[in-house]
Amino acid sequence: MDHHQRWHPTVNEREFIERALQSDLRVDGRRPFDFRRLKILFGREDGSAEVQLGDTRVMGYATAQLVQPYKDRPNEGTLAIFTEFSPMADPAFEPGRPGESAIELGRVVDRGLRESRAVDMESLCVVAGKHVWSVRVDLHILDNGGNLIDAANIAALAALSTFRRPECTVGGEDGQQVTVHDPEVRDPLPLTIHHLPIAVTFAYFGEGNIMVIDPTYKEEAVMGGRMTATINSNGDVCSIQKAGGEGVMSSVIMQCLRIASVKAADITSKIKNEVNSYTSAKALQKVKRLPASALKKDNAPDVAMKESSDGALETQSTKPSSDGQQIDKEPPSVVEDNKQEDVEPMLSECNPEAQSESRLTAGGSDETQEAISPKSLKDAVKPKHKIKKKQHSKS
Amino acid sequence: MESRKPPPSALVDNHVVPGDVVLDLTEMTNQTIKLGAGLRQDCDTIQATSAGRLRLSKPNKYWVESSQKRYIPSVEDTVLGVVVDTKPDNFLVDIKGPNLAFLPVLAFEGGTRRNIPKFEIGTLIYARVVKANSIMNPELSCMDATGKAAEFGQLKDGYMFDTSTGLSRMLLSSPTCPVLEALGKKLSFEIAVGLNGRVWVNAPSPSNVIVVSNAIIKSESLSGIGQRSMVESLLERLS
Numbered sequence: 001m002d003h004h005q006r007w008h009p010t011v012n013e014r015e016f017i018e019r020a021l022q023s024d025l026r027v028d029g030r031r032p033f034d035f036r037r038l039k040i041l042f043g044r045e046d047g048s049a050e051v052q053l054g055d056t057r058v059m060g061y062a063t064a065q066l067v068q069p070y071k072d073r074p075n076e077g078t079l080a081i082f083t084e085f086s087p088m089a090d091p092a093f094e095p096g097r098p099g100e101s102a103i104e105l106g107r108v109v110d111r112g113l114r115e116s117r118a119v120d121m122e123s124l125c126v127v128a129g130k131h132v133w134s135v136r137v138d139l140h141i142l143d144n145g146g147n148l149i150d151a152a153n154i155a156a157l158a159a160l161s162t163f164r165r166p167e168c169t170v171g172g173e174d175g176q177q178v179t180v181h182d183p184e185v186r187d188p189l190p191l192t193i194h195h196l197p198i199a200v201t202f203a204y205f206g207e208g209n210i211m212v213i214d215p216t217y218k219e220e221a222v223m224g225g226r227m228t229a230t231i232n233s234n235g236d237v238c239s240i241q242k243a244g245g246e247g248v249m250s251s252v253i254m255q256c257l258r259i260a261s262v263k264a265a266d267i268t269s270k271i272k273n274e275v276n277s278y279t280s281a282k283a284l285q286k287v288k289r290l291p292a293s294a295l296k297k298d299n300a301p302d303v304a305m306k307e308s309s310d311g312a313l314e315t316q317s318t319k320p321s322s323d324g325q326q327i328d329k330e331p332p333s334v335v336e337d338n339k340q341e342d343v344e345p346m347l348s349e350c351n352p353e354a355q356s357e358s359r360l361t362a363g364g365s366d367e368t369q370e371a372i373s374p375k376s377l378k379d380a381v382k383p384k385h386k387i388k389k390k391q392h393s394k395s
Numbered sequence: 396m397e398s399r400k401p402p403p404s405a406l407v408d409n410h411v412v413p414g415d416v417v418l419d420l421t422e423m424t425n426q427t428i429k430l431g432a433g434l435r436q437d438c439d440t441i442q443a444t445s446a447g448r449l450r451l452s453k454p455n456k457y458w459v460e461s462s463q464k465r466y467i468p469s470v471e472d473t474v475l476g477v478v479v480d481t482k483p484d485n486f487l488v489d490i491k492g493p494n495l496a497f498l499p500v501l502a503f504e505g506g507t508r509r510n511i512p513k514f515e516i517g518t519l520i521y522a523r524v525v526k527a528n529s530i531m532n533p534e535l536s537c538m539d540a541t542g543k544a545a546e547f548g549q550l551k552d553g554y555m556f557d558t559s560t561g562l563s564r565m566l567l568s569s570p571t572c573p574v575l576e577a578l579g580k581k582l583s584f585e586i587a588v589g590l591n592g593r594v595w596v597n598a599p600s601p602s603n604v605i606v607v608s609n610a611i612i613k614s615e616s617l618s619g620i621g622q623r624s625m626v627e628s629l630l631e632r633l634s
Contacts, residue, residue, distance in 0.1 A: 010477050011517040012595070016554040020601040027554065029609045 077124020
């Protein structure tokens with residue numbers, strides 16, 4: 001049965017959508033130049049984002065690996081976009097081979113990002129001509145509610161904005177040995193993104209006289225033509241895609257570009273806000289996890305500290321719970337007393353590990369400095385002797 | 396049949412998931428129960444095979460009511476179908492089911508070989524399911540059981556949109572569901588609801604059609620009070 005291959009609107013829908021548009025009405029209650037509600041969610045890992053644009057859902061996932069650069073650009077990394085149209089998103093999508101729309105979507109997103117040099121490629125170079133980072137963005141279409149290009153483009157930008165690549169250093173005898181550092185040891189680095197090229201799609205109806213922004217699935221089935229302008233918040237046009245369909249006057253295109261630049265600014269700020277709140281939330285999470293590595297840095301001066309803070313220690317040991325097990329049970333009440341102490345239970349747990357680790361990593365001292373830096377102010381204020389106390393009482 | 400009544404299942408009107416044991420037959424001998432959609436017998440137990448709410452029609456009919464996008468045809472359902480092809484004997488109609496449905500060209504009031512209706516592809520039709528089983532294409536009819544056209548047939552103008560089967564069942568429930576009642580007080584519109592999760596709305600002005608259709612789509616997850624207040628706020632914005 002091939003009736004699922006492509007969805008056809010009924011005569012009623014086709015006529016109604018066009019008739020309503022004549023009086024600037026859209027079937028979902030939007031005005032012609034309104035975007036649907038945009039929602040950006042981030043995954044647990046860096047570099048994954050899910051974008052919801054009305055009913056449309058797209059997931060972007062950025063990854064990187066070290067590869068040999070192209071011969072003609074020995075000191076530039078690479079960026080590639082891959083698309084995945086799952087039949088779950090729309091019965092018209094066939095599994096396996098990418099359809100025409102999958103290729104177009106990938107190309108438009110790719111062109112917008114690459115031709116405008118939005119991602120700094122030279123900073124992805126490790127050893128010129130030998131090793132560069134190759135960044136790959138996978139775009140999974142999860143649900144097709146129309147206007148996949150804009151949603152996929154935003155997903156790609158959100159994924160790239162939160163993506164972190166492992167830090168690596170060059171060393172060895174010939175200066176060509178690349179060491180990739182574990183993310184736990186050295187904080188991964190974000191990509192350098194100069195600007196965010198935003199795709200804004202226009203749909204044309206009725207000999208190109210009527211245009212709307214961000215068409216839905218139904219509007220896409222009825223529209224006469226479509227144009228996607230990729231534009232950044234400064235108003236630089238990064239690419240335009242107009243594949244067939246109704247012809248459009250150049251004046252209309254100029255008008256579209258003006259509208260698109262306004263929309264691009266809105267969406268850019270939305271993406272930046274979401275990315276910022278994600279990164280700050282992530283940084284806060286890290287603070288809780290860090291103590292293990294933070295501790296090992298403090299180890300050397302520890303002894304001195306312990307001795308000096310002996311007075312404080314004694315006050316603690318007067319508490320009935322001097323034994324390690326009881327300390328573990330204690331935390332809930334402690335947390336209520338003093339927020340700063342809520343790190344403690346974890347500290348006492350990770351302690352043995354942290355110590356052994358610190359011995360393993362020889363060049364520990366300056367690493368610790370780096371690791372501490374992203375911590376919040378709150379953490380910096382935390383009285384160090386408290387950490388030591390626990391350690392001491394346990395050992 | 397003995398006089399003692401079968402104890403109704405403890406799960407009636409509760410949510411069940413596939414595998415839930417709804418009834419234990421060992422405790423009920425000499426009784427007849429009738430199973431509807433989403434239930435099956437497994438030895439001495441009746442188990443749910445789909446997720447949804449277990450319903451009981453007194454005294455002994457059980458079925459599982461669920462809300463989904465795909466429609467499973469069943470006899471006597473009224474549906475909204477879209478003509479996707481015409482054959483000499485049948486129109487092929489998409490009713491959102493696993494198979495296309497057949498609408499015989501003679502299944503219209505007073506239908507003869509001479510006056511076969513002309514439906515172009517994409518025509519919206521309000522029809523009744525007369526045959527439904529899993530191995531054959533379902534069959535529709537545009538007549539009621541007595542051979543009258545009733546309300547069935549082509550729907551002209553207006554706007555059709557898709558809902559879940561649960562929402563369309565809610566719209567058809569009686570007493571009239573709050574969203575339609577609240578809309579009906581302020582606006583005049585025509586509506587046709589198909590149990591296959593399609594709703595057709597028509598009104599003189601396009602803006603009314605849009606308000607009604609959006610109110611219906613939004614009402615799916617709202618309570619009765621929520622539906623009324625949502626309709627009120629929508630109508631306020633309109634005026």
